[in-house]
Amino acid sequence: MLLHNIWIAWKSLRRSPVLSGLIIACIAIGIAFATTFAAVRHAFTRHPLPDKEASLRYVRLDNWDPREPYPGGAADALPPQITYRDAMALRRSTVPVRQTASFRARLTVFPEPSVGRPTKEDVRLAHADFFQMFDVPFRYGSGWTRESDEKLDQVVVISEALNERVFGGRNSVGQTLRIETRDFRVVGVLAGWLPSVRVYDMTGNALSEPEPVYLPFGLVVPMELRTVGNSDGWGGRGGSPTASFAARLASGESTWVQYWVELPSPADEQAYRSLIESYIAEQRRLGRFGRPTNYRVSSIGTLMDDFQVAPKETFALLMVGLLFLVVAAVNLIGLLLGKFLARANEVGVRRALGASRRDVFLQHLVECQVVAVLGGAIGLGLAALSLRSLNAFMLDTTSRGDLFRLDLQMLLLALALSVAAGLISGIYPAWRICRLAPASHLKV
Amino acid sequence: MLSLSHIRKVYRTQLVETYALDDITLEVDAGEFVAVMGRSGSGKTTFLNVAGLLDTFEVGTYRLDGEDVSRLSDAAMSRIRNQKIGFIFQSFNLIPDLDVFDNVDVPLRYRRLPAKERKARVENAVEMVGLSSRLKHLPSQLSGGQQQRVAIARVLAGDPKLILADEPTGNLDTLMSREVMDLLERIHGQGTTIIMVTHSPECAARAPRHIHLLDGRVIDTDADLFAEHTLPGLAAAIQ
Numbered sequence: 006m007l008l009h010n011i012w013i014a015w016k017s018l019r020r021s022p023v024l025s026g027l028i029i030a031c032i033a034i035g036i037a038f039a040t041t042f043a044a045v046r047h048a049f050t051r052h053p054l055p056d057k058e059a060s061l062r063y064v065r066l067d068n069w070d071p072r073e074p075y076p077g078g079a080a081d082a083l084p085p086q087i088t089y090r091d092a093m094a095l096r097r098s099t100v101p102v103r104q105t106a107s108f109r110a111r112l113t114v115f116p117e118p119s120v121g122r123p124t125k126e127d128v129r130l131a132h133a134d135f136f137q138m139f140d141v142p143f144r145y146g147s148g149w150t151r152e153s154d155e156k157l158d159q160v161v162v163i164s165e166a167l168n169e170r171v172f173g174g175r176n177s178v179g180q181t182l183r184i185e186t187r188d189f190r191v192v193g194v195l196a197g198w199l200p201s202v203r204v205y206d207m208t209g210n211a212l213s214e215p216e217p218v219y220l221p222f223g224l225v226v227p228m229e230l231r232t233v234g235n236s237d238g239w240g241g242r243g244g245s246p247t248a249s250f251a252a253r254l255a256s257g258e259s260t261w262v263q264y265w266v267e268l269p270s271p272a273d274e275q276a277y278r279s280l281i282e283s284y285i286a287e288q289r290r291l292g293r294f295g296r297p298t299n300y301r302v303s304s305i306g307t308l309m310d311d312f313q314v315a316p317k318e319t320f321a322l323l324m325v326g327l328l329f330l331v332v333a334a335v336n337l338i339g340l341l342l343g344k345f346l347a348r349a350n351e352v353g354v355r356r357a358l359g360a361s362r363r364d365v366f367l368q369h370l371v372e373c374q375v376v377a378v379l380g381g382a383i384g385l386g387l388a389a390l391s392l393r394s395l396n397a398f399m400l401d402t403t404s405r406g407d408l409f410r411l412d413l414q415m416l417l418l419a420l421a422l423s424v425a426a427g428l429i430s431g432i433y434p435a436w437r438i439c440r441l442a443p444a445s446h447l448k449v
Numbered sequence: 450m451l452s453l454s455h456i457r458k459v460y461r462t463q464l465v466e467t468y469a470l471d472d473i474t475l476e477v478d479a480g481e482f483v484a485v486m487g488r489s490g491s492g493k494t495t496f497l498n499v500a501g502l503l504d505t506f507e508v509g510t511y512r513l514d515g516e517d518v519s520r521l522s523d524a525a526m527s528r529i530r531n532q533k534i535g536f537i538f539q540s541f542n543l544i545p546d547l548d549v550f551d552n553v554d555v556p557l558r559y560r561r562l563p564a565k566e567r568k569a570r571v572e573n574a575v576e577m578v579g580l581s582s583r584l585k586h587l588p589s590q591l592s593g594g595q596q597q598r599v600a601i602a603r604v605l606a607g608d609p610k611l612i613l614a615d616e617p618t619g620n621l622d623t624l625m626s627r628e629v630m631d632l633l634e635r636i637h638g639q640g641t642t643i644i645m646v647t648h649s650p651e652c653a654a655r656a657p658r659h660i661h662l663l664d665g666r667v668i669d670t671d672a673d674l675f676a677e678h679t680l681p682g683l684a685a686a687i688q
Contacts, residue, residue: 009558016546354542357503358603359531359559361524444504447542 006364007371014372018379021344025376028340032380032426035330037387040411040419042319042326044392048409049212049315053200054140054305057267061138062274062302064264066091066285070239071295083299084237084260085208085312089225092262093255094284096132100277101266103134106222107205108262109234114218115183116171126167127216127233128184130225131205136162136193138267139205144168146178146193149221153192157223161189164217168194184218185228201408204305206263207312208235212399212408226251236261258293266302278302330426337430341376345369345438349446356443366439373431374424381423385411388419450479450611450642451500456509458495458665469495470506471665477644479514479610482637484653485646487662493646494615496662500644501534501613502526514610531559535604539616541596543588549575549599550584556607574606575599578632594625601632612636614645618652630655 018025052058067083068091069075075082087095092106108130115123135141136148145168149160161182168177168191177191195215202211224230229250238259248256268274281300288294303311345352352365360368392409399408411419458470469492477483487493498504499511502518511519514533518526535556536542543552550571557567575581578598588596597617604612614633618626630652637643647653661669 006558006561020546350542351544354544355555355559356527357501357530357536357542358556359527359607361527361559363524364527364559442504444498447503447538 006367010368010371011375013368014375017344017348017372018376021347024340024344028337028344028376029380029383031333031337031340032377032423032430033383033387035333035426036381036384036419036423037391039323039326039330039422040385040388040415041391041395042322043418044388044409044411044415045395046315046319046323047412047415048201049319050309051201052306052309053202053204057138057140058304058306060267060269061305062266062268062277063305063308064095064266064281065301065303066281066294067296067299068258068260068288068294069296074296075237081299083301086235086237086260087262087264088258088260089254089262090256091284092264095264095266095281098266098277098280100273100280101268102273103138103267104265105132105135105138106262106264107131107135108225108232109206109209109216110230111233112185112218112230114167114171120171120173126218128218128220129206129216130220130222130230132222134267135205135219135265138265139200142196142198144194144196145176146191148219149192154221154223157221157227159187159189159224160192160221162193162195162219163191164195164215165197167217184220187228189220202309202314205265206234207308207314208263211309211312211314226254232261234261268302274302327422330422331429334426334429337426338433341373341430342434342437345434349438349441352438352441353443353446356441357447362439366435369435369438370428370431373435374427377423377427377430378420380426381419384423385416385419450481450514451475451477451644452510452512453500454510454512456499456506456511458492458499458504458506468665470499473509473665473667475660475667477642479642480637480640481658482634482643482656483645483658483660484656485644485660485662486648486653490664491662492665493662495665497613497615497644497646500611501536502530527559531556531607533610535607535609535612537597537600537604537612537614537617539619541588541593541600541620543596543599543603545588548585548587549580549591549602552588552599553603553606556603560607570606570608571602574602577605578602592625593621594628597621597625597629598632601629601636605636610642612641612643614643614647616646616648618647618649626652 054061064087065083065085066087067075068088069084074080075084096104096106110128110130111125112128113123114126133149133151133154141148144165148162149158153160161184163171163177163182168174171177171182172180177194180191181188182191198215200215203213203215236259238257240258266277268277281302282298285294285298285300309315355365389411392411395409396407453473453475456470456473457468460467460469473496485493485496495504499506509519510517513529518529521529544555547555553571553574554567557570562570572581575584578601580595580598580602583591583595588599591599617633618629621629626649633643633645634655645652645656653659660667
């Protein structure tokens with residue numbers, strides 16, 4: 006009967022093409038607005054590593070000034086990153102199966118003179134576990150080993166784009182790349198890695214593309230590297246101005262390191278939290294962590310909320326889009342009612358031939374759904390065009406050409422919204438038409 | 450087949466009450482062919498609507514095929530209309546954008562019959578009315594007589610026990626009227642009960658039994674239409 010009702014609906018649409026077109030256009034515009042804004046919001050809230058939600062944790066510690074809380078309004082606000090010395094202390098823990106400190110620097114890369122000129126490149130300093138923790142894909146080679154971390158090997162992982170530029174796209178594993186004044190051995194080339202959110206560092210622009218160069222974190226001291234990302238601190242840079250770089254790193258309260266751990270089970274997470282609490286207590290005895298104990302061991306999802314990766318405006322836009330769809334659907338009630346009442350005689354005939362009120366109700370509701378789904382399909386096309394324009398705009402600011410896209414979730418959402426719009430606009434007219442007294446609308 | 454007892458149907462407005470059917474009591478046996486006559490406004494169509502479960506009534510009892518159908522749910526009334534009653538209308542009431550096959554198929558779909566059985570019933574019914582070559586024609590491509598034959602085929606396909614015909618020849622010329630009445634006689638000959646509202650004495654003459662309505666009342670249930678002993682004023686009323 007459903008297929009038959011769809012067939013009747015199709016015939017009905019063809020019977021009054023102008024009115025049907027108007028109704029479909031209304032739904033299409035509503036769906037286009039709602040889906041476009043939903044896709045924009047979805048781009049910002051899409052989980053980049055759903056498989057890692059249960060195990061990857063980001064560590065934050067409140068090492069802030071005992072006299073005043075970390076700026077931000079909330080009483081339990083705390084710095085988004087940790088200090089170098091806290092990172093080094095946490096790294097001694099054996100509870101996490103994997104862990105990495107990380108930050109972003111900017112260094113000069115020197116290709117062979119015959120290939121190109123030196124360029125300043127963003128460089129990610131990280132530990133060996135970084136690549137496995139964030140499911141980084143490789144075109145050639147792999148990340149470096151933990152042993153390389155310990156021995157401060159001068160090894161480098163580069164992006165596919167940089168490999169193309171410096172080595173012509175060939176397998177460059179084993180080749181030498183000069184960075185600043187040192188020669189590095191290429192151990193891995195990434196395979197077009199572009200997570201939806203730069204999950205490992207959400208302290209800046211989380212939609213930025215990943216860095217083209219990756220070096221062992223331990224090189225921060227011998228190369229005297231400084232962050233080019235966000236940093237917060239209080240009480241000066243630490244140590245006297247004449248102290249060595251390493252000594253200053255070891256004594257300052259400046260926070261600029263992101264710290265991630267992989268904890269496979271809730272028990273591991275509990276153990277790690279105990280460890281952090283012990284560490285804070287120990288540091289308090291040494292005169293640090295003067296504020297009430299405050300730390301976070303957060304999942305990726307929580308962190309995305311905390312760092313507001315999705316701008317609040319996207320939520321407002323989504324609400325506007327949905328409201329527009331609802332208004333369009335409500336406006337269609339009158340049009341559909343008029344369309345249905347115009348063929349009250351046909352309903353009378355069907356009732357005389359044995360159609361129950363339920364049959365008539367379903368027939369007209371299916372017609373509303375056919376209209377809504379047709380409108381939804383056209384609306385999806387319009388949304389795809391809108392997102393294409395938005396992507397072109399975003400390409401300039403994030404180097405991403407496909408930030409906003411209609412994935413399966415968005416397609417299902419558009420379908421659900423279409424069905425909802427069909428129900429909103431169709432239930433009342435279908436109910437009214439099925440309540441008509443058959444005798445009074447039959448032509449005799 | 451059909452038993453109405455003290456049926457009253459009232460149309461009310463804020464100012465006036467109109468008794469469309471006023472204390473009607475009537476029996477029609479299975480297999481009868483009855484002509485219902487009366488002038489405009491006498492309640493013929495209301496009678497047919499009530500008898501066909503298309504309209505409700507305030508007072509009285511209605512038994513159809515042995516079953517009390519006075520106060521049934523909408524679904525139950527729809528099922529009875531679909532399975533036991535067939536309607537033939539003056540204005541044919543075919544669905545304009547369905548072809549002959551699909552029009553005849555409509556009541557069978559509401560009966561949820563399998564496609565194979567529906568096809569056989571439709572083709573058989575259309576053949577009985579002599580329109581097998583017009584199965585894919587739309588109503589607008591048929592003459593009035595052909596459209597009424599499609600409407601009759603729609604009834605035949607459902608194989609009802611009772612056919613209610615409201616002025617079945619009212620929109621047809623003499624020749625086509627005769628064809629339609631021949632068809633109804635053939636259907637009646639197969640044992641189907643037919644109640645036909647008509648203004649036409651010629652058509653009424655084909656029915657062995659006549660019922661005359663006046664102001665919502667049955668004034669004669671078995672009179673010879675042209676006999677002199679009919680109730681006073683009846684001859685004038687039906688002209």
